[in-house]
Amino acid sequence: MMDIGLLVSVIVTVALPALFVAPRPLTAAPRGLIDTTLGAVLVGLIVARLSAVALDDPGSLTKLSNLLVIRSGVEFWPGLVAAMVWLGLGARREDTPPWLRLAAVAPAAMIGWAGYEVTCLVRGGCPGPRSTIGLRPEGLTSPVFPVGLVVAATGVAAAMLLQRKSSAAGPSPATAPTIVLTAVAFVGTIRSVASIWLPHVGYGLTRQHRTSIAMTAVALVGLGIVHLRTSRRIVASSRRSTA
Amino acid sequence: MESQHHADHPRRWKRVAAAVALVALVGWAATRRDDQSSFVAAGLPHPIPTAGELTPLSADQFEGVLVGLRGTPVIVNIWASWCAPCRTETPLLERTWESGAGGVVIIGVASKDSAGPARQFMDEFAVTFPNVFDESGDIRRRLGLRGFPTTYVFDVDGNLQATIVGGLTEPRLASILQDLRP
Numbered sequence: 001m002m003d004i005g006l007l008v009s010v011i012v013t014v015a016l017p018a019l020f021v022a023p024r025p026l027t028a029a030p031r032g033l034i035d036t037t038l039g040a041v042l043v044g045l046i047v048a049r050l051s052a053v054a055l056d057d058p059g060s061l062t063k064l065s066n067l068l069v070i071r072s073g074v075e076f077w078p079g080l081v082a083a084m085v086w087l088g089l090g091a092r093r094e095d096t097p098p099w100l101r102l103a104a105v106a107p108a109a110m111i112g113w114a115g116y117e118v119t120c121l122v123r124g125g126c127p128g129p130r131s132t133i134g135l136r137p138e139g140l141t142s143p144v145f146p147v148g149l150v151v152a153a154t155g156v157a158a159a160m161l162l163q164r165k166s167s168a169a170g171p172s173p174a175t176a177p178t179i180v181l182t183a184v185a186f187v188g189t190i191r192s193v194a195s196i197w198l199p200h201v202g203y204g205l206t207r208q209h210r211t212s213i214a215m216t217a218v219a220l221v222g223l224g225i226v227h228l229r230t231s232r233r234i235v236a237s238s239r240r241s242t243a
Numbered sequence: 244m245e246s247q248h249h250a251d252h253p254r255r256w257k258r259v260a261a262a263v264a265l266v267a268l269v270g271w272a273a274t275r276r277d278d279q280s281s282f283v284a285a286g287l288p289h290p291i292p293t294a295g296e297l298t299p300l301s302a303d304q305f306e307g308v309l310v311g312l313r314g315t316p317v318i319v320n321i322w323a324s325w326c327a328p329c330r331t332e333t334p335l336l337e338r339t340w341e342s343g344a345g346g347v348v349i350i351g352v353a354s355k356d357s358a359g360p361a362r363q364f365m366d367e368f369a370v371t372f373p374n375v376f377d378e379s380g381d382i383r384r385r386l387g388l389r390g391f392p393t394t395y396v397f398d399v400d401g402n403l404q405a406t407i408v409g410g411l412t413e414p415r416l417a418s419i420l421q422d423l424r425p
Binding site: 008011012015016019052056057059060065066069071072073124125127128129130137138139140141142144147198199200201202203206 | 261262265268327328330331334335338339341342367396398404405406407409410412413414415416417418419420421422
């Protein structure tokens with residue numbers, strides 16, 4: 001049975017960044033956005049699915065037919081990390097600093113993610129807490145606040161901020177790590193906050209909530225380290241110039 | 244400069260056309276409604292199957308269970324041991340059942356399956372909510388099943404409120420439970 005909602009989600013997720021993200025030089029990669037990121041997207045998807053199966057249904061790890069059913073669930077963060085590693089390794093093979101490649105792709109990736117979130121509309125409606133204003137997904141009698149749409153809007157705004165942060169010629173080696181870590185922190189924060197409003201079964205934090213908080217913390221620590229290193233470098237160079 | 248401007252023009256139109264196509268695609272998919280089954284349970288009430296058991300029931304007996312449960316929202320989940328999305332959905336339903344399900348009764352229906360693998364599936368996921376074995380396939384036919392898994396949501400009056408074909412996600416299930424509560 002074809003899952004139309006999932007199919008539309010994939011088309012929108014891939015098409016949006018390709019359509020609307022201003023083509024930035026992908027630094028020593030004379031190819032388009034999709035060509036550069038296709039391998040990373042596939043690897044990310046495979047790792048995301050394997051992680052979900054390993055966590056929820058380890059018995060299916062040896063059953064290819066079960067593994068291939070993507071609509072049964074994927075784990076966002078392992079998939080994202082795997083895609084980033086793959087993209088970084090590809091950049092290194094082309095003698096491009098990995099951070100630079102990741103920073104060049106980050107805003108487009110965020111737009112793609114926002115596109116996927118918008119398509120909650122076609123995957124049974126966008127769940128959320130009961131609200132007087134909002135949408136009424138199929139099968140519900142009262143309207144709910146569409147958390148997915150707010151996540152998408154915030155994701156687009158964050159992507160535009162990042163795009164603005166890198167210069168017109170694309171990210172520089174100095175700003176690239178900050179751009180990548182800021183993107184991860186943005187996505188982590190947005191997903192963490194959204195998890196508060198997304199309805200869930202039982203009490204306690206969901207896995208999405210916990211992993212998003214953890215990844216935000218990792219990104220913030222990374223940003224702190226980058227900031228410290230940059231400050232030290234500036235101090236050292238000013239000392240050299242005064243000496 | 245002028246020629247660059249002219250060169251950008253068709254590209255911009257192509258982008259606008261692609262954007263319109265994307266919006267149309269999302270709009271069509273968002274607004275299309277699947278043919279909802281108009282199933283309404285009828286007949287004499289039948290006792291609810293024992294929790295954690297896989298009870299063979301005829302379609303009439305199954306309808307009787309739903310009739311007997313009027314006054315309580317009911318979630319009916321049709322599954323099979325060979326169905327991959329069912330493997331993701333069943334632990335979620337079990338967790339919902341264990342958490343009290345907000346006063347909602349969950350009934351699983353194993354269909355298009357053999358009793359052995361179905362029982363093994365229940366053991367693998369330590370299922371404790373009531374389950375029915377649809378040996379003849381009449382239950383799924385009466386409900387108008389189109390794919391595995393499918394979840395049917397009945398309100399307190401026994402009206403079919405929603406039919407969810409394909410896997411359930413936690414936010415969607417939680418939204419439905421939230422909606423079923425008075």
